[in-house]
Amino acid sequence: MTACDAVRVSRTLPTTGTLVGRDAQLEALRGELHAASTGRARFALIEGQAGMGKTTLLNTFIAAAEETVVVRANGVESETEVEFGVLDQLLRHSGFEAVDLSSEDHVHAGMSLLHALDQLESRTPVIVVVEDVHWVDAASLRTILFAARRLVSERVLMLMSVREEASELLPSGLRVLASGGGGITLRTEPLSVHETRDIAAARGIWLSPRVAEQLRSHTGGSPLYITALLTEVPADRWEAPDGSWPAPRSYSALVLRRADTAPEHARRLIDALAILGISSPLDGAATLAEVSAPLEAVESATRTGLVLFDEHADELPLQFDHPLTRAAIYHGMGPATRARLHARAATLVDTEAAALRHRVAATAGADNDLAAALETHAAAARARGAWSAASGALLSASRLSASAQERERLLLEAAEASLYGSEPEQAQRLLPEVERLHSGPLRDGVLAFAAITQGRGDEAERLLTDAWDACDVEHDRALAAKLAERRAWLGILMLRANDAVDWGRRAVQASLDNDVTVPLSAWSLVLGLDQTGRSREARAILDASDERLGSRLRTGGYPLADVRGRVLLACDALEEARDQLLLAAPLQVSHGVLTKASFAYGCLARAEFGLGAWDEAVVHAELAVALADEASDAGPRSHALQAAMLVPTARGLMAEAATIANELADLPLVFANHGAARRIGLAHHAAAAGDAHRVLTQLRPLAENPEQLDVDDPGYWPWHSLYVDALIDTESFIDATRFLAAHEDALRGLDRPSMSVKLARARGRLAWRQRDLEAGLHAFSEALERVSALAMPYERALVELELGQVLRRDGQRKAASEHLLAAKARLQALGAAPHLQRCDAELEASGLRPVRRGDDVSRDALTPRERAVSRLAAAGKSNREIAAELMLSVKTVENHLTRVFAKRGVRSRSELPVD
8 A cells, every 4th residue: 555545535524514714714725725736835723622623724724725645643632741742643644654653753763754755755845743732642742743833845844733722832843833934823713693593504403693692602603513513413403482492511421323234343442442542443443342354343333423434554554533423432431341342452552652542541549569560660651851751750659659659750750850841831730739748858949840840030049948958968869959950940040150150060969870860960060060160070070970870861851962062162172072962962862861952063063154064053953943942942042043043134134133033032031141142142133233333232231240140251251352343443442451361360270272262363453452563463473373273263353354454554565465365365255245245355465366255155055954954865874864964854955966966057966075
């Protein structure tokens, strides 16, 4: 069977009612499909209360969408903790071989989904439908969003439906997709009186306006319940004088009545299917139902209209006609029947996670043995970074524990796991329960963790102080380590580096070997040490912690390569920093630690900017921003946008820089750390725009309050050269002299070579502006000597340009031209247009006629992402490998390469130059 054959069966699914009052939404969906069919991937979110006709709208639209392939999946309430359950539906229904997701992370799983969609849309446009997103498991939802973000020019329309009351709990990334330029949000509102009469007329029932208004009011305008009542109540009773028809029965009552018409063996099969989910292989459902003649049972079950069967499907041929049908059957069973079937299902399924889920569903009351098994399962999930699965298992264990103390502990650990896993929505659902618990160090520590993630630093500090005072530090080392680690992290966020060092030391000392607090404690401690100029001690802590961790945690979600890369970045060991960050960032993504992954990619972009790999810097800064969006965290977004600002401002791409500046300006102030990053990013934009006064406005709080904010280490926070340049440009020479003297003195003994270069260059500019030629030449020569030892082409070009300018004005044209030509070559290779124009002007003034930038168009015709793809292709990597490295779909890589071939005038990747 082909992939297309496998998914076309979805088109035959019947609607659950007549589509009335949805013309506008239907037309909008047709417009989205048309756009997708032309090669512009689209996304639509359909919101509405339960029973408001979301499925009917989707089915009606799909039924008329000819020449398309449809891939469908449904979230199911009882399976929200089944990792990758909905993704598995999508991959299986796509008609391709099933992927083993047991050891996958959401990045690799997302790449599998992108590959499947690439293959399908190469033949015909694809409609992906995911219903009841509020019940989709976290791993699948993260994977689907990962893929949706990377669909650009594919012929794919992705549709998701969600209950209105649950829409606020959805990840913000999904809502962003549905409100941005590539998506829309549609609502299914309650039906009007006129529309209610239309539904009745379609069933041969005439309703007067009075009765229609009563029916609409009685049902809340729900098409589902209106249809149910019109089906159940005889036509001759609708116009009774007193309007005494029955109150609307629930959809479940209708389903159960139809199910009761099935023979006993068919009803057992329907019940078994409800236990297994919305769809199942026939043999699995038949075995659970203990049906000896499965095909006969299927034949009878399908006559009820509740079950569909596709005998040609390779996978999951048995399914309910609608998720609500499954829910009605499942909840309509007696508790004893449901428990018995779940207990039997636990012995039949082939994964530990599924078996535990069925065991939990089969258990009424406390079961300490099962709670212990769930906690063990959670520990294994936590070790591999599957925080969502860990949180779900711990929450179930909490419900099953016989001990009130254990129930509280497990609930707190479940909330904690959701916070570690960057799942604020799940944590938010648990926090009311946490807040009702008696105050104690573990409970206050979890609430503090939540407060930190929500930007409430003062509240977090108070809670952590209370928790620490109440904690038995000597005997409960694990808890003490967690509390100290959070205080250290809070110190980093509040720009109190010495606090981070103090609490980081306590956390490292208290941490149990191979516990997750080891890398987290070292992370904050090392950053605090490095921010206060103690980089040697920071490296010693890293070496000791790395040795202590062992291979299991070293490759987990919190690799110390991340913070090692930051330390190396601060001391300008850029190539080593890049290697460490390239190791750490993908690991953090794969483990769902998106906040730290965003920071890591932002630092990687800064390292690549320093090295002159500006195209790669653009790509990785974009990844940093996207991951911050997925984490719904404004903190890392400020750092990511600061990194994203570097290349556009250096290349003079002011429209792009202005867009980034607007995003930075709109960010809410969360912590001082994030505010500092925002100020530095906006200062870069102001400097590129030539607005020195605005640079000073942004950076003055950092310069004038070093005792309150630990951002004065000249090098770790890269703002000092921007500030002193702005002082010079505004002729604030006395302030500039004082600032330089103070920070040049502070640099002594610190490992910050590039900052010493920048400050020496600034001193040269200051001397030149004050007409002290000798001092200026001395400072520039000193800067050139220092920068020559660094692999930083842009910084070197700026020094050469400034030195060339001074030499030319001093009449030393030959020496000036040598430096200016060297600067020109570097600036031209980087595409640094503003300084290149200055360089050309100086060369002309020196009597040379430099080749204009317009004569070298071929290189700049490629976008940064096209150049990154071109380099990887020229290095021999396949399209699939390039897609995985850059987190793109294969189709997007193919499109980039097509444009690269055309722009560079080559016919194959073997002809691409290795840049």
